[in-house]
Amino acid sequence: MAYHAVRNLARMARTQVKTRWTVLGFGRASAGANQQTPRNLMGFKDGTRNITTDEDRAAHVWAGAETGQSWMNGGTYLVARKIHMLIETWDSDAIGDQQSIFGRTKNEGAPLSGKAEHDVPDFAATGSEGKPAIEADSHIALAAHENNAGTKILRRGYNFTDGLDSVGRLDAGLMFLSFQKDPAQFVALQRKLGSSDRLNEYIRHVGSAVFAVPAGLPAAGHYYGQEFFA
Numbered sequence: 001m002a003y004h005a006v007r008n009l010a011r012m013a014r015t016q017v018k019t020r021w022t023v024l025g026f027g028r029a030s031a032g033a034n035q036q037t038p039r040n041l042m043g044f045k046d047g048t049r050n051i052t053t054d055e056d057r058a059a060h061v062w063a064g065a066e067t068g069q070s071w072m073n074g075g076t077y078l079v080a081r082k083i084h085m086l087i088e089t090w091d092s093d094a095i096g097d098q099q100s101i102f103g104r105t106k107n108e109g110a111p112l113s114g115k116a117e118h119d120v121p122d123f124a125a126t127g128s129e130g131k132p133a134i135e136a137d138s139h140i141a142l143a144a145h146e147n148n149a150g151t152k153i154l155r156r157g158y159n160f161t162d163g164l165d166s167v168g169r170l171d172a173g174l175m176f177l178s179f180q181k182d183p184a185q186f187v188a189l190q191r192k193l194g195s196s197d198r199l200n201e202y203i204r205h206v207g208s209a210v211f212a213v214p215a216g217l218p219a220a221g222h223y224y225g226q227e228f229f230a
């Protein structure tokens with residue numbers, strides 16, 4: 001259905017715009033009511049702690065007057081990163097190590113400081129040997145808003161697979177998509193993950209783009225980005 005919609009949008013806009021590149025992803029980007037959190041290709045639930053409230057969307061996703069770019073009011077910025085996963089290497093890693101890399105359990109998706117998926121991670125909790133239950137260089141400890149001056153982003157990634165690469169490895173990973181009122185939110189988190197995340201041993205960022213997404217149309221007769229071109 002989504003593929004059909006994309007084709008038709010591209011067809012209708014053909015005289016004005018052209019498609020530069022596409023990546024065919026799959027899976028659900030988020031969990032609706034009564035749905036389980038979807039898993040990424042590393043087998044972990046992905047999207048457990050994401051933006052879900054209007055309050056958070058207003059504070060972190062929809063651009064407002066603070067950007068100094070009035071034509072973007074009510075719009076948002078999309079960051080797209082094609083991230084390869086070294087799945088064969090990941091699959092040979094022990095589950096205990098995989099869990100400490102993310103800071104969550106593989107089966108339930110619970111933070112290593114708790115029991116249930118939606119337990120709030122406690123980054124100060126200690127494990128049996130007095131070490132932090134969620135290690136400081138785990139993915140969630142580095143990315144959580146509690147450890148980033150409140151910074152949040154709306155993640156909407158999709159899995160992708162593209163057969164095998166030239167040496168027979170799975171050509172697969174995460175088409176990471178995030179929406180934020182200012183791309184600086186993503187940059188701050190990515191800088192931190194880029195320098196310390198233990199997940200980096202198993203992933204390679206291979207493509208990156210940022211898009212300005214203007215607000216929806218207020219009424220018939222308007223077009224996208226009208227305020228920008230005016």
Ligand code: HEM
Pocket residue numbers: 040042044045046047048049050081083084085102104121139140143144145153173174176186189190193203
């Ligand atoms: C292939 C690359 C990646 C994988 C496999 C991955 C996977 C995950 C998983 C399994 C979680 C825990 C469950 C959840 O709360 O959703 C998570 C959380 C998160 N990730 Fe990633 N992620 C990747 C890349 C990124 C990137 C590039 C960013 C941003 C720069 C990012 C930001 C976050 C944030 C903000 C959280 C929530 C942390 C929290 O508040 O607990 N991730 N990710």
